[in-house]
Amino acid sequence: MENTSELVFVLQGLNASLTNRHVYFSFALVSYLLTIFINLTLIVVVWLEKSLHEPIYIFLCNLCFNGICGASSFYPKLLHDLLADSHVITYAGCLTQIFVVYSYVFVEFTSLTVMAFDRYLAICKPLQYHTVMTTQRVVQLLLLTWSFSLLEISVGVTLTARLPLCGRHIPKIFCTNWEVVKLSCSDTVVNNIYGFVLTFSHISQTVLIVVSYTHLVRASLRVHANRRKFIQTCLPHLVTLLVFTSSLMFDVMYSRYGGGELQMVKNALAAEFLVVPPLINPIIYGINLHQIRSRILQNFTDSLRQEVLGGERGG
Secondary structure, three states: OOOHHHOEEEEOOOOOOHHHHHHHHHHHHHHHHHHHHHHHHHHHHHHHOHHHOOHHHHHHHHHHHHHHHHHHOOHHHHHHHHHOOOOEEEHHHHHHHHHHHHHHHHHHHHHHHHHHHHHHHHHHOHHHHHHHOOHHHHHHHHHHHHHHHHHHHHHHHHHHHOOOEOOOEEOOOOOOHHHHHHOEOOOOHHHHHHHHHHHHHHHHHHHHHHHHHHHHHHHHHHOHHHHHHHHHHHHHHHHHHHHHHHHHHHHHHHHHHOOOOOHHHHHHHHHHHHHHHHHHHHHHHHHHOHHHHHHHHHHHHHHHHHHHHHHHHHO
């Protein structure tokens, strides 16, 4: 199959789900809309409230925006396929989905690393925090996060696009780089080496986060104020990291060692990193960060009061 411009991949992940397609469609649509709503709510609250224009909340907005990108790389195609008789995707569409999905993954890892660095400075070196974490530094870290992540996936997609393919069936509900590489008729050593390099790079980021948290735990145990700050801002970050890493590991284990379990279980494991973190992250932070929680409740109360007053005036 040399002419990849006319190649169409067949996604086989939904073959066993056709009998309940409308039920799955409803759940997927509600989940997608809820993910968009929750993340946008947190972003808008931080944007409108000037007291929240601090590095930790700016980084949180970046995490929520990335979550929207990750969910949007998966849900629209899934919703379409749940109502369609054939589950196919063009070669260009597949590479585009791979680009967006893995951009989300890499940005998530890098963002969590940056947020760990921010919390390390805030708790372990509070006197230097505002000197180091300036507005310019925040912008630089955000640009570095996105540019570095986009460069990583650009190289990966380029390496995949050069491969001649001898198959067109993908046993998942969305395209992944590993599944496309497995369809290649030629040597994939370069792709495998680059995959290991990326894996090592992001494992190193996880190690950096763990090291920073050892210092954070020590600092929080010494001072009561640090302990409170750790619980409010670091604990949700740690939970977010664990949720994302475990979700991603399910997909990695499924792609490489997937067995003969039920197809819907395989689909759930494969897509968990695109479904769970974008939905859970803003909830975790919204519940644990007092400033955000109180501002959301205040906005909700004000809106409810205005509706009640408007109804009384109309009556």
